Amino acid sequence: MMQGLLTSIKAEIFVFAHSRAIQLLCVIPALITAAQLVLVRSLAASSDARAALMGSDSASGGFGGGFGSAGNIEGADAWGALVDALGTGLTLISLIVIAYAAWSFASDRDLGVVRHLLIRRVSRPALVISKLIQAHLLALVSITLMLLVTFGSAALLWDFGPVVEDGYELIGTEEIQAELRLGLSLALIPVPAAIALGVLISVLCNSTTQALSVALGLTLGLDLFKSVLGSAADYLYASYLVSLLDESYLDDVARLVRGFSDVMIDPAVLQLNQWVPWPQMVLFVVLALVLVRHKKL
Amino acid sequence: MTEAVLHIKNVIKRYGDVEVLHHLNLEVTRGAIHGLVGLNGSGKTTTMECVLGMQGFDGGEINVLGRHPRNLWQGAGDVVGIFDTPGLHPGLTVRQCLEHARLLCGKPVRTPAEVETLLGITKYSHYKIRQLSLGNRRRTSIAHALIGQPAFVVLDEPFNGLDAGGVDDVLALIQRLNRQEGTSFLLSSHQLAYLESICTHLSILHEGKIALSASTHELISPTESRLKLVCDHPEAARELLKQTLGVIKFEKVGNAFMLTLDGIGPGDINRKLVMSGLTVSELQPEKRDLTVLFQDIVSKVTAKPKVKAWQEVA
Numbered sequence A: 001m002m003q004g005l006l007t008s009i010k011a012e013i014f015v016f017a018h019s020r021a022i023q024l025l026c027v028i029p030a031l032i033t034a035a036q037l038v039l040v041r042s043l044a045a046s047s048d049a050r051a052a053l054m055g056s057d058s059a060s061g062g063f064g065g066g067f068g069s070a071g072n073i074e075g076a077d078a079w080g081a082l083v084d085a086l087g088t089g090l091t092l093i094s095l096i097v098i099a100y101a102a103w104s105f106a107s108d109r110d111l112g113v114v115r116h117l118l119i120r121r122v123s124r125p126a127l128v129i130s131k132l133i134q135a136h137l138l139a140l141v142s143i144t145l146m147l148l149v150t151f152g153s154a155a156l157l158w159d160f161g162p163v164v165e166d167g168y169e170l171i172g173t174e175e176i177q178a179e180l181r182l183g184l185s186l187a188l189i190p191v192p193a194a195i196a197l198g199v200l201i202s203v204l205c206n207s208t209t210q211a212l213s214v215a216l217g218l219t220l221g222l223d224l225f226k227s228v229l230g231s232a233a234d235y236l237y238a239s240y241l242v243s244l245l246d247e248s249y250l251d252d253v254a255r256l257v258r259g260f261s262d263v264m265i266d267p268a269v270l271q272l273n274q275w276v277p278w279p280q281m282v283l284f285v286v287l288a289l290v291l292v293r294h295k296k297l
Numbered sequence B: 001m002t003e004a005v006l007h008i009k010n011v012i013k014r015y016g017d018v019e020v021l022h023h024l025n026l027e028v029t030r031g032a033i034h035g036l037v038g039l040n041g042s043g044k045t046t047t048m049e050c051v052l053g054m055q056g057f058d059g060g061e062i063n064v065l066g067r068h069p070r071n072l073w074q075g076a077g078d079v080v081g082i083f084d085t086p087g088l089h090p091g092l093t094v095r096q097c098l099e100h101a102r103l104l105c106g107k108p109v110r111t112p113a114e115v116e117t118l119l120g121i122t123k124y125s126h127y128k129i130r131q132l133s134l135g136n137r138r139r140t141s142i143a144h145a146l147i148g149q150p151a152f153v154v155l156d157e158p159f160n161g162l163d164a165g166g167v168d169d170v171l172a173l174i175q176r177l178n179r180q181e182g183t184s185f186l187l188s189s190h191q192l193a194y195l196e197s198i199c200t201h202l203s204i205l206h207e208g209k210i211a212l213s214a215s216t217h218e219l220i221s222p223t224e225s226r227l228k229l230v231c232d233h234p235e236a237a238r239e240l241l242k243q244t245l246g247v248i249k250f251e252k253v254g255n256a257f258m259l260t261l262d263g264i265g266p267g268d269i270n271r272k273l274v275m276s277g278l279t280v281s282e283l284q285p286e287k288r289d290l291t292v293l294f295q296d297i298v299s300k301v302t303a304k305p306k307v308k309a310w311q312e313v314a
Helices: A002-018 A020-053 A076-111 A113-120 A124-157 A173-188 A191-204 A208-225 A230-235 A249-257 A267-275 A277-292 B044-051 B069-075 B094-104 B112-119 B134-145 B164-181 B192-198 B216-220 B234-242 B266-275 B290-301
Strands: A163-165 A168-171 B004-015 B018-029 B033-038 B059-064 B079-082 B152-156 B184-188 B201-206 B209-215 B225-231 B247-253 B256-261 B280-285
Touching: A002 A124, A002 B094, A020 A076, A020 A124, A076 A113, A076 A124, A076 A173, A076 A191, A076 A208, A076 A249, A113 A124, A113 B069, A113 B079, A113 B094, A124 A191, A124 A277, A173 A249, A173 A267, A191 A208, A191 A277, A230 A267, A249 A267, A267 A277, B004 B044, B004 B184, B018 B033, B018 B044, B018 B059, B018 B184, B018 B201, B018 B209, B033 B044, B033 B164, B033 B192, B044 B059, B044 B152, B044 B184, B059 B069, B079 B134, B094 B112, B094 B134, B112 B134, B112 B164, B134 B164, B164 B184, B164 B192, B192 B290, B201 B216, B201 B290, B209 B216, B209 B290, B216 B290, B225 B234, B225 B266, B234 B247, B234 B256, B234 B266, B256 B266, B266 B280
Parallel strands: B033 B184, B033 B201, B079 B152, B152 B184
Antiparallel strands: A163 A168, B004 B018, B004 B059, B201 B209, B225 B256, B225 B280, B247 B256
């Protein structure tokens, strides 16, 4: 079993390393976040220039202030733009890895690739586990690249310091960094559950198109419905995933660093965020492992 | 007793309420090239998929090299399958696909370059699979399977999409692997002439059952002596042969007659006709081929006979 699993993982990594499409998927979020930062900085610079020309002192207070400008709060726009870009990157990565996980097994089954693996060296459960690992590898590479590019680009475009309003420090650099780290780590915790759901859908569906449609439809559906579920949504992994209708702590960090809020994360929410996604991930994986045994491949 | 690499016993397979394999029994002996012939929908691909563990079955037993089909992976490449779709990553090059196969293969005995040469795809080595023609994809698929040293190869429609040269290459390759390495094969095809030329054993699958299974020699060698007769006065010949002991069947096929003999030979018939003053322009033993045999078996159940013959049994 272990030998088969190792073979399968090696085979998946081989495909991963040689597929341009997969490499592109790894790079896209990083490129988009960099483009977003450059765009925000350019708009802020043009807004500053226009304000200077018109003799106004409300630099960066207009359109160039990003998604929710902090007006004359020093340092807020830089941190705000950074957190927004991280949010964009993680949203894209979430959608990409879910879609990729859903595509991976279904596509290999449609192409007949899984047959070679199954007949030669790899058991069905090992194949599912290797797909999970491959999707996690994609997420890991993609997130690492996105973080490096986003922090690097932001460091080139802005000077980062404490958030100060009228000479009063609203939040210090170290505190922001700590909250940013917490926001990022909490946002990453539900990603394995999302990947596991993608793989489960991939195993269940009869074609690649069906798997992709169901995975993206379900993800967007959960995103829409989590706001109407009330407190029940606290027990859903999707509530903590950075998404289009974001309710993750990273969204709160974006308000925090702009000086719009001084409310840190509720300890109960922190606990739920840390623990709720794991049992759901385990459930999705177990279901995928059970169902793949009976699936026509 | 010859060892079996594949043993199928009373296998039942249903799709919903439809039973597609009805108590199927089949055995492939070690070292055999076993052809599986059948009409579309007769259950060939389902049988192969069950054998390779791609789908389950509802009853009976399948044993492939001592393993249940779901555990073939434990054999580390002892069994390989080549399917009607090539099953290769379209974004990889031919060489990358073969390197990928080496990773999957427990005992690689050939390098990618060697199998490329074997299948005549060396010049496509750096082409992506999606850029290849169907025939070359199939060659790559076969190369992918042969990178190890499988003991048993299952091929579903291996000649689809191949040109004449490609078919000859694959036939020669199958025979070479069978003779030199003792590889056993189970292959399905509609190309009966190809199967007849290489298979040591043949099974005819019809409506989910094996209608006939034997060595190719036994199948195509006539058990009754059958003769094709062309002569100048057919009616007179018929009347004469009706009264001849040993002529048990007399069929008209176009301008000729087909005689089924028991206990007498072509020489006896020729002598009798010539001595009666008839001119025999053709008298030759019928060469049975797989197509005729297949049509005979299939037509007994479903189709109408292609040759409308009047026949008499003496």
